[in-house]
Structure formats: structure tokens, C-alpha cells
Amino acid sequence: MRGWCITACRGDKMDKSPMIRALGLMSGTSLDGIDAAIVETDGEGMVRPGPSVSIPYKPEERRILALALEAAKDWEPDTPMPEEIAEAERHFTLANAVAVRELLSQERLKPADIAVIGFHGQTVLHQPARRRTVQIGLGDVLARLTGIDVVNDFRSADVAAGGQGAPLVPLYHQALARSAGIVEPVALINIGGVSNITWLGADGSLLAFDTGPGNALIDDWALAHTGEPVDRDGALAAAGEVDMDVLEALMSHAFFDAPPPKSLDRFSFSSDAVKHLMAPDGAATLTAFTVEAIARGLAHVPGVPSRFIICGGGRHNPVMMSMLSRRLQGGVLPAEDLGWRGDDIEAEAFAYLAVRSLRDLPLSLPGTTGVPEPMPGGQLHRAGKVLEG
Numbered sequence: 001m002r003g004w005c006i007t008a009c010r011g012d013k014m015d016k017s018p019m020i021r022a023l024g025l026m027s028g029t030s031l032d033g034i035d036a037a038i039v040e041t042d043g044e045g046m047v048r049p050g051p052s053v054s055i056p057y058k059p060e061e062r063r064i065l066a067l068a069l070e071a072a073k074d075w076e077p078d079t080p081m082p083e084e085i086a087e088a089e090r091h092f093t094l095a096n097a098v099a100v101r102e103l104l105s106q107e108r109l110k111p112a113d114i115a116v117i118g119f120h121g122q123t124v125l126h127q128p129a130r131r132r133t134v135q136i137g138l139g140d141v142l143a144r145l146t147g148i149d150v151v152n153d154f155r156s157a158d159v160a161a162g163g164q165g166a167p168l169v170p171l172y173h174q175a176l177a178r179s180a181g182i183v184e185p186v187a188l189i190n191i192g193g194v195s196n197i198t199w200l201g202a203d204g205s206l207l208a209f210d211t212g213p214g215n216a217l218i219d220d221w222a223l224a225h226t227g228e229p230v231d232r233d234g235a236l237a238a239a240g241e242v243d244m245d246v247l248e249a250l251m252s253h254a255f256f257d258a259p260p261p262k263s264l265d266r267f268s269f270s271s272d273a274v275k276h277l278m279a280p281d282g283a284a285t286l287t288a289f290t291v292e293a294i295a296r297g298l299a300h301v302p303g304v305p306s307r308f309i310i311c312g313g314g315r316h317n318p319v320m321m322s323m324l325s326r327r328l329q330g331g332v333l334p335a336e337d338l339g340w341r342g343d344d345i346e347a348e349a350f351a352y353l354a355v356r357s358l359r360d361l362p363l364s365l366p367g368t369t370g371v372p373e374p375m376p377g378g379q380l381h382r383a384g385k386v387l388e389g
Contacts, residue, residue: 018042020358021050023103023148024118024351025096029193029266030215030313031065032229033057036099037347038107038114043355047175052344053103061095062229064088065122068136072124073267077132085124089136092122096137097145111147111383118354119152120346126165126265133165139381146383151354153379158364163371166263170198170208170368171356172349180338187298187305189324191215191314192346194264195294198368199301207301208368209260212293213269215313218286221271225279234287234319240280242288246273250289256296261370290314291323298328308332311342354378 019040026035037052057065068088075082081089096119104111119142121135139152155165173188177200188198193216198208215230222231231237250273255262269289274282298304308328314320315334325332335342353363357378364375 019046019048020115020355021113022116022118022351022355023100023114024120024347024349024354025099026120026347026350027092027096027122028312028346029123030219030230031057031062031193032219032313034096034099035344035347036103037341037344037351038103039348039351041175041352041355043352043359043361045175045178047172047179047348047352049341049344049348051103051107052341052347053099053106054343055095055099055102057095061091064091068122068124069266072134075125077130085136088122088124089138092136093138093141094145097142100142100146100148114148116351116354116358117142117146117148117150118154118350118352118357119150120154120350121152123266126263128159128164128166128263131159131162133159139379143381143383149383150381151357151378152381154350154353154357154363154377157377158369158371158375161371161373161375163364163369163375164209164261164263165364165369166210167196167198167208167368168353168363169196169346169349170206171363171365172345172352173198173208174200174206175352176340176345180340184306185303186307186309187301188309188311189294190346191290191294191310191312191320193219193266194268195290195312195314196263197294197297197301199305201302205302206365206367207260209262209297209300210264211297212256212264213286213290215290215317216266217269217271218283218290218317221274221279221282221286225282230313231283231287231317234317236280236283237287237317237319238280238284240278240282240284243274243277243281243285246277246285247288247292249273250285251292251296256293260300261368263369284319287317287320288323291320291327294324295327305330309335309338309340311335311340311345313343315342
């Protein structure tokens with residue numbers, strides 16, 4: 001078990017040890033799969049990342065989730081959940097239970113070795129202006145299936161209080177930066193389905209917001225034109241050229257000039273503007289759109305960062321990384337250059353946030369989501385008897 005100490009958080013009172021072993025689960029808007037990661041943390045400035053596993057979605061699982069996302073577009077508040085979403089929630093919860101069991105088996109751990117699971121869920125709807133955000137996933141069922149306490153529903157309290165409900169990872173970004181001894185202004189950019197930026201000042205100040213599209217539009221374009229769910233290694237974009245007129249039209253969206261706090265839904269942007277382009281040119285233009293949106297977002301931060309640390313799936317796309325290096329002023333480097341695991345950071349973050357939730361610490365701040373005051377959140381589901389399945 002790699003020499004880890006074992007801490008516990010069972011019953012009504014938390015173990016007095018400052019460090020808790022937690023497992024985080026994350027499935028992003030790119031619908032590529034489930035990431036599971038273990039961390040030991042006090043929920044504040046102490047973080048020790050541990051083992052992880054990534055389980056790609058099967059085509060049928062991806063199809064069911066895609067149907068849920070489509071159904072959510074027409075889902076009005078205060079009406080019953082559409083069956084497509086309810087079915088996806090059941091499948092999704094079971095898939096996450098499998099991911100937990102896979103990671104525990106890989107590390108020869110027992111459920112009792114994990115204090116809590118941070119279960120982000122799958123975002124199917126995000127409408128903070130209507131004070132509504134929905135991440136599907138049955139926390140009570142996952143707790144029973146795994147035999148481990150579960151914290152989920154991380155965003156609702158923030159949105160109900162008037163916050164954007166996103167991004168939530170910045171507090172973990174800050175903890176990682178502190179653990180790495182970073183003191184100069186730095187930006188952590190996560191390129192998932194949607195892109196977001198965390199700006200960390202030398203004085204400890206923190207500002208975060210969504211910058212625009214990430215990989216979602218590119219992934220959808222690649223799937224439609226190549227049958228592959230991603231533009232692997234940026235090969236499609238590398239074969240094309242950016243249509244500057246289309247890019248300018250895409251960047252005319254009012255979102256980019258709006259000041260933070262601001263957040264996005266997966267479907268806030270469309271690829272309609274590139275539908276007349278050949279497949280390679282469309283991929284190149286959508287990739288440039290993600291990069292230009294990130295660059296435009298820097299107009300809203302207090303100063304130019306000395307380094308840009310890239311997390312999330314976008315850093316695997318060499319075309320995107322090359323575009324970022326040319327477009328941004330400062331060093332652009334993948335998370336691995338700091339010893340971090342860029343594919344695991346979001347899963348690790350929800351393990352960290354689960355511990356913060358247990359300790360009634362804020363999950364979001366005025367500078368991260370625009371919530372009026374530091375906001376705790378999350379719903380705790382106690383584990384019962386482990387269900388077979």
C-alpha cells in the first residue's frame with residue numbers, strides 16, 4: 001500500500017489526525033471516461049497525491065450520457081427528470097462504483113482504508129443565471145455499493161447563493177502550488193470539455209473563471225468526421241489551416257468581454273460556424289478558438305503570469321500546446337513538469353473538496369465563483385452494507 005498512513009472518518013466524529021485519505025471521482029464534459037484518484041490531505045494546505053486509474057467509457061455508456069445531455073437541453077426547472085437522464089444516472093453511478101473497485105483492487109486497499117469518496121457526478125445542465133446546476137450521480141447508491149461514505153452535490157449551494165457554481169478546482173490548484181513552493185504569479189489552465197483559468201498571485205490572491213470552450217467542440221467535430229472521439233495527437237488540426245474570418249466571428253461572442261465571475265455549460269458554444277469547412281480546417285479553427293479564448297481571458301487577471309501550467313486533456317494535443325506557446329506571453333508547460341499528473345488533478349480535487357466538505361470548509365470563494373461569501377457545500381451519504389453488483 002505504498003507506505004501510506006491510514007486515517008479514518010467514520011461515525012459522527014472525525015479522526016483527530018490532520019490527514020485523511022480520500023478518493024475522488026471525476027467525469028468531465030468531454031465524456032471520455034471516469035478518472036479516480038486517491039489523495040491524503042487535511043483539506044487545507046497539505047496534499048499528498050496517491051494512486052489513480054482512468055477508465056474510458058464504453059461506446060454504449062457514452063451514447064447513454066450523450067442522450068442525457070440532449071434531453072437536459074429541454075428540461076425545465078421543477079419538472080420531473082426525463083427518463084433519458086434517469087437512465088444515464090443509474091448507469092453512470094454503477095460505472096463509478098466499478099472505477100472505485102478497480103482502484104482499490106489495483107492498490108490492494110479495502111473500503112475501510114478510504115475515509116470518503118468525493119463524487120463529482122456528470123454535469124448535464126449548468127444554468128447559474130437561473131440558479132440551477134445538475135450533476136447526475138446517486139451518492140447514496142454509490143455509498144452502499146462501495147461501503148465508503150460519499151460526498152456529492154458540490155455545486156448546488158454555491159449556485160443557490162448566487163454564485164456561478166464553477167470552477168471549483170481552484171482551491172486545490174492553490175494547495176498544489178503551495179506544496180510546490182510556487183510564490184510568483186502563475187496561471188493554471190485546465191483544458192477539459194470547457195477551459196478555465198486559476199490565477200494565483202504572489203500575495204496569495206486567487207481568481208478563477210471559465211475562459212471558453214475546451215476540448216468538447218473539437219471532440220464532437222473529430223467524432224463526426226473521423227469516427228474517433230478525440231483529435232488524437234492533434235493530427236486532424238495539424239493537417240488543416242485556421243480560418244481567421246471564422247475565428248473572428250467565434251470570438252465576437254459576448255461571453256469573452258464579460259468580467260468574471262463567469263462559467264459555461266458544455267453547449268454554450270456551437271461548431272455551426274465551421275460546418276462549411278473541410279474537416280482538417282474545422283479542427284484547426286476550433287483548436288485556435290480554444291486557445292484564443294484562453295488568451296482573451298488574460299485581460300481579466302491582475303497581471304501577466306510568469307508561467308502557464310496546463311492541465312486536462314488539452315495538454316495531450318501538440319497542436320494546441322504549440323498554439324498556446326505562440327499566443328501566451330510566458331512559459332507554457334504541462335503539469336507534469338512540476339511533478340503533477342495533469343489527467344488526475346480534477347479527480348484529486350474532488351477528493352480534496354470532499355474532505356473540506358466534511359470539515360465544513362468553503363468549497364468556493366467570491367474570487368472563484370462570485371458567490372457573495374466563502375461557501376461550504378456538498379451532501380454526505382453514509383455507507384451501509386456493501387451491495388453486490
